[in-house]
Amino acid sequence: MTNAEFRTAFEQNKDAVYRFAWRMCGSPAVAEDIAQEVFLTLLRQPGRFDPARGALRSFLLAIARNLALKRWRDDSRLDVLENGFAAPALDLESRETADAVSAAVALLPPLQREVLILAQYEELSLEEIARAVDAEVGTVKSRLHRARENLKRMLAPLKSRSVSRNIGRSISHGTFGRS
Amino acid sequence: MEPLDDRELDRILQQWQAPAAPPSLRAKVLPQPSPWWQWLTTGTIRVPVPVGIAVLLAVAALLYFRTYSPTTERPTAVQPAKSVSLADFQPVKQLEPRVIGRANEGN
Numbered sequence: 001m002t003n004a005e006f007r008t009a010f011e012q013n014k015d016a017v018y019r020f021a022w023r024m025c026g027s028p029a030v031a032e033d034i035a036q037e038v039f040l041t042l043l044r045q046p047g048r049f050d051p052a053r054g055a056l057r058s059f060l061l062a063i064a065r066n067l068a069l070k071r072w073r074d075d076s077r078l079d080v081l082e083n084g085f086a087a088p089a090l091d092l093e094s095r096e097t098a099d100a101v102s103a104a105v106a107l108l109p110p111l112q113r114e115v116l117i118l119a120q121y122e123e124l125s126l127e128e129i130a131r132a133v134d135a136e137v138g139t140v141k142s143r144l145h146r147a148r149e150n151l152k153r154m155l156a157p158l159k160s161r162s163v164s165r166n167i168g169r170s171i172s173h174g175t176f177g178r179s
Numbered sequence: 180m181e182p183l184d185d186r187e188l189d190r191i192l193q194q195w196q197a198p199a200a201p202p203s204l205r206a207k208v209l210p211q212p213s214p215w216w217q218w219l220t221t222g223t224i225r226v227p228v229p230v231g232i233a234v235l236l237a238v239a240a241l242l243y244f245r246t247y248s249p250t251t252e253r254p255t256a257v258q259p260a261k262s263v264s265l266a267d268f269q270p271v272k273q274l275e276p277r278v279i280g281r282a283n284e285g286n
Contacts, residue, residue: 018200032204039208101195120192152182158191
């Protein structure tokens, strides 16, 4: 990989890698460390990327995913990696919607969180996610389904808020009760 | 409480926006070109060992032969006598001999 190719790869993928790490870890400093490590890995070992196996972005996100999980393991939180998770009750009334979503996603087990982020925010296909997380497509589909079900329960309090906001917006626009 | 449906969940999830990569990431990943003169203080040169040894031997040999070469003029304590020109020596124009005898001893 030439210097110019590396720069292009960095410019095209830095935001996606950083965003993914930021959503996985919830810390700008950790996300920056992970993103840096991802691109340095590409620089040192460009041969690890095989274009026949998928897009460069998926490859970089897979590295970021492994680094994020490694940090998770180093923090000895592997016990709730996937199973045995019960959606906790969140006090969402006083939170802004974005903060509430962030808190709810952070409570998901990492293996559910990563597939949700890759599918929902990075818009990777199930096959791409399966390659990135080194799992079967069926497993990915199952994790994604469980992640969404957990979020539906955890974020349910936001439903009434959004309904009341919609009513308020309709009243302000004079459209309330027309539909 | 009734859970969200898929459409509501998607709409709420989209409200969680992540920031773009900070500019500091670029500085960490892409090395910035440094001014050429900085190399004079921080630069390094990789020299293969055989080349380094050859250079050292060449320098040592050069110093040795410059120091002990027979063609080199050694600093000597006694300089060889040079021929003296007598061109500037002038004879005395008029001799005025003066004889000092015993009779004049008192003077």
